[in-house]
Amino acid sequence: MSSIASPERIWWNPLSRVEKFWVVLAIIVGLAMFSSMFIWMAIGKQNIPTETYQVTKDQFSHASQRMVQQYRVRDDAGVPVVSPPAGSDVYLVARAWQWSPILQLKEGETYRLHLSSMDFQHGFSLQPGNLNLMVLPDYDYVATITPDKAGEYTVICNEYCGLGHQAMVGKIIVTE
Amino acid sequence: MAKVSTNVQPMDSTDFRTCPVTGLKVHLPAQRLIIANAVTAVVALLIGGIFAILIAFTRVPAVKLLPPETFYRLLTAHGTDMLVFWIVFFEVAGLYFGGAVLLNARLVKPGLGWLAWVLMLAGAILTNIIMLAGKADVMFTAYPPLQAHPLFYFGVILFAVGALLAIGLFMATVIVAKSERRFTGSVPLVTYGLIVAAIIGIFTLLAGAVAFVPTFLWSVGLLPRMDPGIYRIVFWAFGHPAQQVNLAAMVAVWYALATLTVGAKPVNEKVSRFAFLLYVLFINLGSMHHLLVDPALGTATRMFNTSYFMYLAVVGSLIHAYSIPAAVEVAQRKKGITGLFGWLTRAPWGEPGFAALVISMVIFGFIGGTTGVIQGNDQINLIAHNTLRIPGHFHATVVGGTTLAFMGLTYYLLPLMTQKQLVGRGWARVQPYIFGSGIAILALGMLWSGIQGVPRRTADISASGLAGVDTTLVLVGVGGTIAFAGLVIYILIAVSTLLFGKRQKC
Ligand code: HEM
Ligand SMILES: [Cu+2]
Ligand SMILES: [Cu+2]
Numbered sequence: 001m002s003s004i005a006s007p008e009r010i011w012w013n014p015l016s017r018v019e020k021f022w023v024v025l026a027i028i029v030g031l032a033m034f035s036s037m038f039i040w041m042a043i044g045k046q047n048i049p050t051e052t053y054q055v056t057k058d059q060f061s062h063a064s065q066r067m068v069q070q071y072r073v074r075d076d077a078g079v080p081v082v083s084p085p086a087g088s089d090v091y092l093v094a095r096a097w098q099w100s101p102i103l104q105l106k107e108g109e110t111y112r113l114h115l116s117s118m119d120f121q122h123g124f125s126l127q128p129g130n131l132n133l134m135v136l137p138d139y140d141y142v143a144t145i146t147p148d149k150a151g152e153y154t155v156i157c158n159e160y161c162g163l164g165h166q167a168m169v170g171k172i173i174v175t176e
Numbered sequence: 177m178a179k180v181s182t183n184v185q186p187m188d189s190t191d192f193r194t195c196p197v198t199g200l201k202v203h204l205p206a207q208r209l210i211i212a213n214a215v216t217a218v219v220a221l222l223i224g225g226i227f228a229i230l231i232a233f234t235r236v237p238a239v240k241l242l243p244p245e246t247f248y249r250l251l252t253a254h255g256t257d258m259l260v261f262w263i264v265f266f267e268v269a270g271l272y273f274g275g276a277v278l279l280n281a282r283l284v285k286p287g288l289g290w291l292a293w294v295l296m297l298a299g300a301i302l303t304n305i306i307m308l309a310g311k312a313d314v315m316f317t318a319y320p321p322l323q324a325h326p327l328f329y330f331g332v333i334l335f336a337v338g339a340l341l342a343i344g345l346f347m348a349t350v351i352v353a354k355s356e357r358r359f360t361g362s363v364p365l366v367t368y369g370l371i372v373a374a375i376i377g378i379f380t381l382l383a384g385a386v387a388f389v390p391t392f393l394w395s396v397g398l399l400p401r402m403d404p405g406i407y408r409i410v411f412w413a414f415g416h417p418a419q420q421v422n423l424a425a426m427v428a429v430w431y432a433l434a435t436l437t438v439g440a441k442p443v444n445e446k447v448s449r450f451a452f453l454l455y456v457l458f459i460n461l462g463s464m465h466h467l468l469v470d471p472a473l474g475t476a477t478r479m480f481n482t483s484y485f486m487y488l489a490v491v492g493s494l495i496h497a498y499s500i501p502a503a504v505e506v507a508q509r510k511k512g513i514t515g516l517f518g519w520l521t522r523a524p525w526g527e528p529g530f531a532a533l534v535i536s537m538v539i540f541g542f543i544g545g546t547t548g549v550i551q552g553n554d555q556i557n558l559i560a561h562n563t564l565r566i567p568g569h570f571h572a573t574v575v576g577g578t579t580l581a582f583m584g585l586t587y588y589l590l591p592l593m594t595q596k597q598l599v600g601r602g603w604a605r606v607q608p609y610i611f612g613s614g615i616a617i618l619a620l621g622m623l624w625s626g627i628q629g630v631p632r633r634t635a636d637i638s639a640s641g642l643a644g645v646d647t648t649l650v651l652v653g654v655g656g657t658i659a660f661a662g663l664v665i666y667i668l669i670a671v672s673t674l675l676f677g678k679r680q681k682c
Contacts, residue, residue: 002441003365003431003503004278011362011445019447019498026494030487037479037553044555048478052471121319121404123562123631127642130629132561134470136404137321141471156640158562158631160315162322163245166636 049133055140060116064091068101076102076171089114092155092170094122094135096162099155099170107150107176115141123159126172132158147174191282195592195682202593205286206276210269210593211674212293214586217265218670220300221579224257225663232618232656234635237646239653244635245313251633253307255316259418259574260332261300264339266582267373267425268292271346273589274370274428279363281353285345292341299335303328315633317411320391320402329392336388340381343374365442365449366435369428372452377421379460383414405472409463416463419574420489424455426540426578427496429585430533431503436588437530438523440503448499454492458485465552469561475554482552490549497541500533528604532584535612540577543619544569562633565626568619575659576615580608583666590670596677600669607669611662614655621651 015023041047067090071082080101084090086109093100095118105111115124117137124133133143157168192201227250233241242250276283283289306312312324350371353359363371387410393399431448434440442448464481467473508519515521524530547569551560560566587604591597598604625648630637637645 002439003435005364006359006361007365007442007445009361013444013446015444015447018502019444022498023447023491023495026491026498029494030491033487033490033549034483037483040553040555041475046555046558048469048475048554048558050473050475120322125562125629125631127629127640130559130563130627132469132558132563134467134561136408136471138403139405139471154641156631156634156637156642158634159319160248160322160633163248163313165248166244166634167639169639169641 046131049141049143051142051144053140053142055116055138057116057118057137060091060114060140061093061118063089063114064093064101067091072101073104079170081173084111086110088112091116092124093118094124094157094168095119096122097157097164097168099157099168102171102173104173104175105147107147107174110144110146113143113145115143120161121159122157122161122168125156125158127154127156129153134159147172150174150176197682198592200277200592201280203276203282205289206272206283207593209283209286209289209293210272210277210589212290213265213269213272214589214593215674216293216297216300217262217269218667220257220261220265221663222667223304224254224262225660225667227251227254227257228663229656229660232660233653236649236653237637238650240636242635245310247635248313248315248633249307249310252313252315253304256303256307257300258579259316260335263422263574263578263582264335265296265300267377267421268296268339268342269589270425270429270582270585271342271370271374272349273593274364274367275346275349275353277592278367279350279353279359281349281356281358283345284348284352288341288345292338292345295338295341296335297338299331299333299338302331302334306331317415318391319411320394320404320407323395326392326395329388329395333385333388333392336381336384340378343377343381346370346374362445365445366428366432368449369424369431369452372456373421373424373428375456376417376424376459380414380417380421383410383417387411387414405470408467408470412463412466413460416466417460419570420455420459420462422574422578423459423493424452426536426581427452427493429581430496430500430537433529433533433581433584433588434500434504434507437527437533438504438507440500440507443499443502443506447495451492451495451499454488454495457488459489459492461485462489462552465548465557468552468554468557478554482554487549490545493541493545497537500537526605528587528601528608529584531605531608532580532587532612535608536577536580536584539572539580539612539616539619543616543623544572544577547572547623560626562631563626564622564630564632567632568622568624568626571615571622572619576612576619580612580615583611584608586666586670590673591677591680592682594674594677595680595682596673597680598669599672599677600665603665604669607662607665610665611659614657614659614662617651617655618659619655621648621655624648624651 071084072080073083082101083104089112091114115135122135153172155170233239234247306328312328314322314324505519
């Protein structure tokens with residue numbers, strides 16, 4: 001009997017003590033990892049958002065434009081900087097190869113961040129801090145966020161979106 | 177009057193040769209197909225390897241070898257040539273070996289085997305031409321609305337049809353072998369593992385059709401729109417099980433290597449086969465760990481899916497992680513080796529297959545498996561998705577694990593199939609160490625960079641303002657160089673054996 005030859009006629013043998021121990025241990029490890037998923041969700045401070053809507057590109061870009069018109073405070077290299085009120089809906093538009101506008105948020109306040117794309121799939125990646133969400137066209141993905149540390153954050157794109165992908169860098173500013 | 181057929185056919189001796197060393201009856205048409213598929217696999221590995229070293233040095237900030245456009249083009253080709261063409265061609269060779277040679281059986285309809293090979297080869301050549309011509313800079317995932325030239329999707333479909341045909345041929349071969357009583361009782365464990373891989377493979381390829389056929393129709397204008405979210409779900413219903421084919425095939429190869437190098441026998445066939453069965457039942461779940469931070473997926477769905485239904489497939493892997501070393505230990509002790517760890521210290525570390533087995537298991541288990549389970553956790557995925565942590569994880573699984581195991585098997589399969597002595601045995605002894613250490617460094621460099629936020633699939637991170645990652649990215653270049661050296665040694669051994677190996681019996 002070997003791995004590469006047919007086994008003996010009857011191979012349905014009982015497990016030895018060591019084998020039983022190992023199989024039970026493996027199952028316990030599996031169940032522990034499974035329950036830890038729920039435990040983390042309960043005690044973790046950062047969970048994956050699940051709020052999603054269907055949206056057309058026009059609807060989403062209009063929503064974003066409205067926000068820009070109302071709350072624009074200045075421009076930064078041609079990209080509008082907006083400072084929407086705490087608790088409001090804020091819209092970040094991804095398109096090849098730009099994030100816009102630049103959001104200026106307040107530390108400790110909560111916002112509903114809407115993400116959608118005007119063309120390809122993009123990856124919202126907030127640095128430093130390392131927070132990553134997929135941004136798809138026709139999907140409005142809503143993350144409820146509370147910035148907890150003031151500073152300037154970079155939004156890089158971490159889903160390949162064409163030949164200019166590496167240049168797709170935006171900004172989120174968190175003020176005290 | 178109908179005649180009663182006995183179903184038992186005589187061994188058609190002209191088509192067979194008997195190997196005096198192993199006693200295996202080798203079906204010559206199967207042997208030719210095995211060599212053809214393995215050689216094609218090695219060619220794909222060489223092409224993918226050349227692209228690998230170029231993209232690796234592009235990711236080192238101090239070097240930035242390629243301009244972005246070339247980087248994306250070659251990255252697409254690297255992913256496709258390696259993950260699809262190298263791995264699947266080799267697996268087809270492995271299937272024919274496990275289905276015909278190990279069962280002392282004939283490969284039914286070798287003509288169809290050649291048709292499968294031609295389809296796969298045509299698909300591989302076509303996609304490569306399109307990719308290198310710059311008509312498919314979309315990565316192997318080809319997420320719509322990014323669109324490639326229709327012939328890219330068509331090439332992938334051709335390849336998949338060929339692969340499906342090959343799997344069908346393998347299944348038919350096993351069934352016919354059984355009815356012709358070429359073996360008695362159950363199939364060998366290695367063949368059993370390959371049957372598991374084949375079953376998952378059928379599911380994989382059908383899901384692949386659902387992903388790529390509509391995309392092809394869309395690329396020629398027959399479908400108005402592809403839903404990007406649904407495409408991702410369907411794509412990973414294909415892309416994820418494809419990795420489980422590799423897993424099952426790799427574990428089957430592990431068992432084979434343990435037998436070939438130290439004469440290990442499965443300690444308990446029931447335990448090992450049960451572990452494989454867990455793969456069939458649960459491993460096709462898990463596909464959503466690619467989609468954890470996608471819009472539109474509910475929490476409960478994600479939890480049950482990404483946990484492979486309570487990690488039962490992981491339990492399967494943990495069982496193999498016990499039963500293979502146990503089999504090695506038992507075999508070693510039977511030779512009279514004593515002491516708590518004598519079976520390890522006096523193991524044949526200079527035997528290429530044994531070194532490949534152990535290093536593959538260690539890299540797969542300790543780097544690949546752990547990072548996989550960790551990154552598949554909801555909260556962690558939020559900080560890991562699409563960073564270099566992801567390629568760090570899968571270079572430990574499918575390269576340090578599967579690819580290295582396949583390399584180890586080659587050192588036995590090739591002499592057996594070509595009846596030639598291995599050329600450069602000394603190099604084969606060190607090759608697993610070189611390739612393995614290179615991949616380990618590469619994977620750790622990727623993981624470490626990804627933890628600091630470095631994105632994957634990005635030609636240049638200078639605009640991203642990430643600081644302090646230059647050193648960890650150097651590891652990608654260092655590990656990549658060492659791994660590339662190991663890869664080249666492997667290919668040189670394989671090609672020289674094929675071309676210049678001394679004839680030997682068997
Ligand atoms: C010498 C060996 C290898 C080296 C140095 C290497 C290096 C790399 C590098 C630097 C990347 C780019 C990561 C990124 O920027 O996102 C990459 C991606 C990748 N590699 Fe490898 N690799 C090697 C072997 C392999 C093998 C053998 C396989 C498959 C069996 C493989 C499969 C992949 C895949 C699937 C990707 C992802 C492509 C994508 O993001 O679309 N690699 N590799
Ligand atoms: Cu982008
Ligand atoms: Cu991008």
